[in-house]
Every structure is written in C-alpha cells, then in structure tokens.
Amino acid sequence: MEHLYRYSLREAKSTDRVQLWKDSLRENIRCRDFLDKIVAEKFGGYNLPSECIQQTVKEFGYDRTMWVISNTIEQRSGDGRICRDNRTWAKSFNIPKSERNSEFALKCHSCLVDGLAGQVQKMYSELGLFSGKHIVQSDEPQDYTGKLLILRDTSLREEYRTPENQLFLAENGFGCSPTASGRKVFGRFLSDGEQAQFNRTDFLGIIDEQYIPEWAAQKLSELTEKQHHEPQLNM
Numbered sequence: 367m368e369h370l371y372r373y374s375l376r377e378a379k380s381t382d383r384v385q386l387w388k389d390s391l392r393e394n395i396r397c398r399d400f401l402d403k404i405v406a407e408k409f410g411g412y413n414l415p416s417e418c419i420q421q422t423v424k425e426f427g428y429d430r431t432m433w434v435i436s437n438t439i440e441q442r443s444g445d446g447r448i449c450r451d452n453r454t455w456a457k458s459f460n461i462p463k464s465e466r467n468s469e470f471a472l473k474c475h476s477c478l479v480d481g482l483a484g485q486v487q488k489m490y491s492e493l494g495l496f497s498g499k500h501i502v503q504s505d506e507p508q509d510y511t512g513k514l515l516i517l518r519d520t521s522l523r524e525e526y527r528t529p530e531n532q533l534f535l536a537e538n539g540f541g542c543s544p545t546a547s548g549r550k551v552f553g554r555f556l557s558d559g560e561q562a563q564f565n566r567t568d569f570l571g572i573i574d575e576q577y578i579p580e581w582a583a584q585k586l587s588e589l590t591e592k593q594h595h596e597p598q599l600n601m
Contacts (some may be wrong), residue, residue, distance in 0.1 A: 367427045367430070367524075368389060368390065368393040368430075369386065369389075369424065370390055370393075370429045370430050370433060370463075371383070371387050371389075371390035371391075372433075372462075373387075373462060374462035374463075374464065375387055375462075375464065377462075377464075382450075382463070386591070389396065390548070391466060391469070391470065393426070393430065394430065394433065394434055394437075394469075394470035395469055395470045396416055396426075397422065397425075397426045397431060397433075397434045398434050398438075398471065398472055398473075399471045400422060400425060400540070401418065401422045401431070401434065401435075401472060401474075401482070402473050402474055404417075404418050404421055404422065404519075405418050405474050405478055405482070406474070409428075409478065414478060414481040414482070414485070416489075417484055418482065418485075419482060419485045419486050419489060420454060420489070423486070423489065423564060424483075427524050428486070428489075428490055428524055429498065429520070429524065431486055432459070432486055432490070433459060433461065434470055434471075434472065434570055435456075435472070435479065435483050435486060436455065436456035436457075436458075436461065436483070437456075437458035437459075437461050437467055437470060437471055437483050438471045438479050439479060440455060440456055440457070440461060440467070441467060441468060441471040441539065442471075442476055444478070445476050446588055447475075447476040447477050447480060447574060448476055448483075448600040449453070449479045449480055452480055452483040452484065452487075454485070455483065455487060460558075467590055468479055478572065489583045493527060493528070494528075494529055495519050495527060495528075495529055495532060496529055496532045496533075496570070496573070496577070497570070498570055498571075499571055500516060500570075500573055500577040501570050501571035501573060501574060502571060502572045502573070502591050503574075503575050507544030507545070508544060508571065508572055509543055509544060510536040510541070510542040510543075510551060510566070510569070511536060511537070511538065511542040511543075512535075512536065512537070512555065512574065512590075513535075513572045513595055514533060514534070514536075514572065514573050514582070514586055515534045515535075515536050515551075515553075515569045515570075515571065515572055515573065516532050516533065516534075516569060516570040516571060516573050517531070517532045517534050517564065517568060517569055517570070518568055518569065518570055520533070521564060521568040521569075529579075530556075530557040530582075531555060531557060533555070533556040533557065533573065534553055534554070534555055534556065535551055535553045535554050535555075535556050535586065535589055535590075536551050536552075536553040537553040538552050538553075539551045539552040539553075541564075541565060541566035542566075549566050549567070550563050550564070550566075550570075550585050551563065551564050551583070552559045552562075554589065555584050556582055556586060556589065557585070559589060567597065
C-alpha cells in the first residue's frame with residue numbers, strides 16, 4: 367500500500383517530500399474512484415452492503431479509506447444528511463485545508479457517505495484497539511519513565527495494529543520528561559520485549575491499571591525484573 371501523507375503541501379516543500387505528497391494525492395483520488403464505483407455497483411437502493419467498505423479497506427487500508435471519507439464529509443459542510451457524530455469523527459483527522467481536497471471527495475449521495483462513515487468506524491472499532499479512554503487522566507504533564515504506555519494506532523503500520531502491539535514499556539530518554547526539550551522515548555514492546563524508540567507525541571499516555579490485560583500485567587512484572595540485567599539503548 368502507498369504511504370498516506372497526512373500533511374500539507376507547504377509542509378512537504380519544507381521537508382523535501384513533495385513527491386510523497388503528490389503520490390499520496392494520486393492514491394487518494396484512486397481510492398475515491400474505487401469506492402464510488404463499488405458503491406454504484408453494489409447499492410441497490412435500500413441497503414448499503416458492507417462489502418463496499420471491506421473491499422476498499424482491503425485495497426487501500428483503513429487510513430486512506432477513512433481519510434477519503436472524512437475529507438468528503440468536510441467538503442460537505444452544512445449538509446444535514448450527514449449526522450453530527452460522523453462530522454465530529456471527520457474533524458478528528460485534521461486534514462490540511464487545500465484547494466486540491468475536492469479532487470478526492472466522493473461523488474456519491476450524502477446519505478451513502480454517511481453510511482460509509484458509520485461502516486468504516488464500526489469495522490475499525492472491531493480491531494479492539496486502545497484509545498484515549500484507556501489512559502490515566504491527569505491535568506498535569508506526566509513523566510513516562512518506567513511507565514506502561516499506549517501507542518497511538520497511527521504510530522503503528524496497519525498490519526501491526528493490535529492492542530498487544532500498542533503496549534510499550536518506557537525506560538529512558540529525554541522524551542519521558544514532560545519538560546525536556548528532547549522528544550525520544552526509549553523502551554520496549556511489552557508483547558515480545560523488542561527494543562524500540564518513539565517520539566513522546568507517538569503515545570496516547572500511560573495506561574490506566576484497570577485496563578491492563580492479565581497477560582500484560584504478568585509480562586510487565588517479568589520485564590521489570592529483567593530490565594536491570596539488560597543493556598539499555600543510549601539516549
């Protein structure tokens with residue numbers, strides 16, 4: 367699957383990624399055409415078959431499919447045939463404003479767009495991923511050192527998006543501190559102990575203890591016991 371570029375053309379120019387932006391736009395348009403075509407073929411006038419979304423996700427992945435649908439909703443501001451919940455969902459993608467966004471907006475009826483938005487959200491929710499509701503809620507910035515964190519779903523490639531792969535044990539790095547200028551957080555995936563590094567912004571936050579699965583609690587205990595005997599990644 368082609369990489370979904372989530373930033374503006376201006377950002378792409380400043381980071382020498384204009385070709386990536388162009389490739390992503392072209393793929394967005396292809397996704398739009400694919401979904402419009404399959405809806406036209408499958409919609410019988412009463413029910414919208416779930417296979418429309420299923421086949422699109424299979425071809426383009428969740429990220430691009432949701433990007434195209436949410437962009438379409440944003441393009442139809444004020445259209446009362448799209449429900450409030452789906453409008454809120456679409457805004458959460460923070461798609462950069464651009465005159466080119468209309469190029470990958472779906473052409474099908476707004477009622478169908480509303481249905482597609484609901485279907486893709488339901489399908490994605492069935493992955494059972496952790497979200498912001500599973501983290502420790504705090505008004506104060508938190509230190510991540512030694513904490514079990516939840517990775518954002520978008521920080522993982524789609525094929526690795528499972529609840530197990532979202533759990534990450536932070537060990538060190540300037541990014542653990544909420545006041546440090548550095549952003550790197552070093553640690554390991556809880557599921558297999560593989561060492562890795564991420565930016566602080568790649569995490570939703572610290573998982574609330576009540577949501578830690580039994581296997582994770584046991585693994586956390588094992589890793590905590592072993593971590594003093596293993597080499598740490600350099601900051």
